[in-house]
Amino acid sequence: MSDDRLDPAQLGLGDMDPEDFRAHGHRVIDWIADYLAGVGELPVLSQVAPGEVRSRLPASPPADPEPFDAMLDDIDEVVLPGITHWNHPAFHAYFAITGSGPGILGEALAAGFNVNGMLWRTSPSATELEETVVDWVRQLLGLPTGMRGIILDTASMSTMVALAAAREHADLDVRQRGLAGRPDLPLLRVYTSQEAHSSVEKAAIALGLGRDGVRQVEVDDQWRMDPAALAAAVREDVRFGYRPIAIVPTVGTTSTTSIDPVPAIMDLRDELVAELGHDIWVHVDGAYGATAAVSPRLRWVLDGVERADSLVVNPHKWLFTPIDCSVLLLRDPATLTRAFSLIPEYLATDDGEVTDYMNWGVQLGRRFRSLKLWMVLRYFGADGLAARIDHHVAQAARVVRWVAEHPAVVQAAPAPLSTVCFRAEPATLDLGASTLETGALPSDAPTGEDAAAVEASLREQRLDELNQAWLDRVNATGEVLLSHTRLEGRLVLRLAVGSLRTTDDHLEATLAVLDRELRALCD
Numbered sequence: 001m002s003d004d005r006l007d008p009a010q011l012g013l014g015d016m017d018p019e020d021f022r023a024h025g026h027r028v029i030d031w032i033a034d035y036l037a038g039v040g041e042l043p044v045l046s047q048v049a050p051g052e053v054r055s056r057l058p059a060s061p062p063a064d065p066e067p068f069d070a071m072l073d074d075i076d077e078v079v080l081p082g083i084t085h086w087n088h089p090a091f092h093a094y095f096a097i098t099g100s101g102p103g104i105l106g107e108a109l110a111a112g113f114n115v116n117g118m119l120w121r122t123s124p125s126a127t128e129l130e131e132t133v134v135d136w137v138r139q140l141l142g143l144p145t146g147m148r149g150i151i152l153d154t155a156s157m158s159t160m161v162a163l164a165a166a167r168e169h170a171d172l173d174v175r176q177r178g179l180a181g182r183p184d185l186p187l188l189r190v191y192t193s194q195e196a197h198s199s200v201e202k203a204a205i206a207l208g209l210g211r212d213g214v215r216q217v218e219v220d221d222q223w224r225m226d227p228a229a230l231a232a233a234v235r236e237d238v239r240f241g242y243r244p245i246a247i248v249p250t251v252g253t254t255s256t257t258s259i260d261p262v263p264a265i266m267d268l269r270d271e272l273v274a275e276l277g278h279d280i281w282v283h284v285d286g287a288y289g290a291t292a293a294v295s296p297r298l299r300w301v302l303d304g305v306e307r308a309d310s311l312v313v314n315p316h317k318w319l320f321t322p323i324d325c326s327v328l329l330l331r332d333p334a335t336l337t338r339a340f341s342l343i344p345e346y347l348a349t350d351d352g353e354v355t356d357y358m359n360w361g362v363q364l365g366r367r368f369r370s371l372k373l374w375m376v377l378r379y380f381g382a383d384g385l386a387a388r389i390d391h392h393v394a395q396a397a398r399v400v401r402w403v404a405e406h407p408a409v410v411q412a413a414p415a416p417l418s419t420v421c422f423r424a425e426p427a428t429l430d431l432g433a434s435t436l437e438t439g440a441l442p443s444d445a446p447t448g449e450d451a452a453a454v455e456a457s458l459r460e461q462r463l464d465e466l467n468q469a470w471l472d473r474v475n476a477t478g479e480v481l482l483s484h485t486r487l488e489g490r491l492v493l494r495l496a497v498g499s500l501r502t503t504d505d506h507l508e509a510t511l512a513v514l515d516r517e518l519r520a521l522c523d
Contacts, residue, residue, distance in 0.1 A: 016068075024068045031072065032104065036087065040501065043478030044088045046081065053082035084481070089499060089506040093483035095288050095419070096392075096498035099322040102379035106372030107322050117366040119347065120354035127355055130370035136377055137313065137327050140385070141293045144306050149329040150360045151369045155287035158312035158328040159248070160203035161336065161361045163190060165310065166246035166281030167207060168339035175339060179208040189237050190214050192248040193225035195255055197285060200248050222414050223258040223487070225249055227268050234272055244272070246281040251301055252289015255485035255494070256413035256421055259289060262304035282308040287326070291318040292417050295386040298393070301417075309335075318389065318418070318498050321376050325369050336360055388500065392418040395497045395507055402511050408518060412492040419496040421485065423467050426522055429459060464491045466521060473517040480510045 008014035016024070056078045085091060087099055117126035134149040152158050167174055172185060179185065188209050192200045194216045204213045215237065218229040234244050247269060249260035262284060269280050284290070284305050290313040292298040305311055310330045315321040330336055341359035349356070358364050380388070396418040403411045408426040415421070467484075471493055474480050483494050497507070 039085050039087050040089045042085055044085055044090050044481040045475050046084045048082045089501040090480045090510050092495045093481045095317050096496045098320040098500040100320040102375040103322045103372045106375035110368040110371045115368050118358040118364050119356045121349055121351055126368045133370040133374045142299050147329045147331055148333050149327055152326045153324040154326050155312045155314050156199035158326045159199045160206055162283040162310040163203045163246055164339050165336040169281050169335050170245045186241055186243040188213055189242040189244050190246045191217055193217050194219050195223050195253040196250050197254050223256045225260040227264040231268055244280050248283050251286040257417045257419045259301055266304045266307045284308045284311045286311050287314040288317045295389045315373050321373050325373055392497045396420055399495055412487055418498050421492045421494050423492050424470055424518055429462055467491045470518055480513045
């Protein structure tokens with residue numbers, strides 16, 4: 001047997017040469033630094049047409065190696081035009097986010113390590129850093145000792161995993177026997193508000209409960225879950241044979257950032273448990289709003305959450321960590337591991353009392369997400385994080401004042417945190433100008449109260465069209481990006497603050513664009 005062994009590099013089968021990697025890496029870091037410095041000069045919303053990016057990409061992968069310089073050229077010429085810039089200082093759609101410098105560098109280090117944190121032994125640092133960082137988040141939020149957790153990708157996955165724990169907690173032997181074809185099982189029900197995120201329904205779909213397994217509870221005049229309506233819904237369902245297994249209040253709803261009354265909901269949960277003789281899991285969706293509790297003066301947003309069974313908070317929303325990073329905290333993680341722990345021989349270890357995160361959810365392979373969060377928390381510090389959150393809330397208050405002072409704009413919902421909902425409602429409005437060509441009231445139109453109802457309906461239709469046109473014009477400028485929602489059927493614009501790159505001057509420029517485009521529509 002020949003001993004003439006060649007290493008992969010000599011055969012042309014190795015990785016990028018370390019010195020080439022160093023040179024290209026410097027260029028990439030320089031590119032990112034330049035991008036972050038100049039992102040405010042780019043159009044916020046990508047200006048490409050559907051299919052345009054793909055049309056500029058080869059239909060088949062290259063057979064021969066391509067130079068790295070060519071890839072960087074294509075980043076500039078092909079990829080960059082198709083990017084909607086979430087790091088832009090005027091990105092105010094959905095929830096404003098920041099991929100901060102320390103987080104980006106942490107992401108790069110995690111990619112370099114390329115570990116799979118499925119078991120403690122597959123990278124002890126990945127597991128133990130995650131345990132530590134999750135506990136740091138718990139402390140930053142002012143939650144009690146004893147809550148433990150896991151870092152997942154998004155709140156949608158965290159909510160699904162939490163509701164799987166709720167299903168396990170109901171002691172229905174679903175883990176072994178499933179749900180299908182079981183006449184011994186009652187219909188199962190999860191309760192959340194009409195303003196809750198769609199991830200609750202998606203979790204129910206994935207867990208075999210179906211959309212019918214989710215009951216959406218009415219909200220009050222501030223878009224918060226109504227505890228009285230919740231109590232009535234649960235008791236009505238019980239009379240018809242349903243088994244309540246979970247309640248999902250929200251701290252910072254997606255449309256309005258309203259904060260459900262968690263203390264009252266927890267009191268009601270305890271009352272219902274005493275009545276029904278079985279527990280009901282409470283999972284709090286704090287994906288956006290729970291982060292506010294990092295600020296001591298906003299700690300009230302998590303009142304009552306210490307009594308809940310689980311909470312999700314997304315550091316990639318308002319804690320300046322690059323997407324994706326979602327922290328799920330639980331009072332009793334053993335319920336979660338009972339639901340998911342499955343250890344085939346090829347994954348069995350004898351490491352003793354360690355955390356094997358593969359037993360905490362669906363995923364086996366797990367990224368080293370805690371590294372970037374660890375670096376973000378260390379770089380900014382607790383006081384620095386709190387100061388930045390307070391500043392964003394103050395910026396949102398500036399938007400609220402702008403709305404209050406504007407003669408043609410009204411606030412559509414309370415703004416307890418850093419997102420403001422508003423719409424244009426000019427005092428005079430031409431009902432005959434509807435783009436749906438409804439026309440003015442006909443000569444044989446109803447009179448009296450009926451006529452007033454028709455006129456009100458036409459006005460609402462026209463206002464919706466005006467606000468849609470306003471939103472479209474603003475976003476088409478490339479200077480600003482907003483999103484929308486509907487409240488009581490009415491189209492409403494949302495302006496979310498939360499980026500580290502949004503200065504007060506940037507915010508003033510955004511408000512000037514809004515005013516300019518509305519005047520152009522109304523003049």
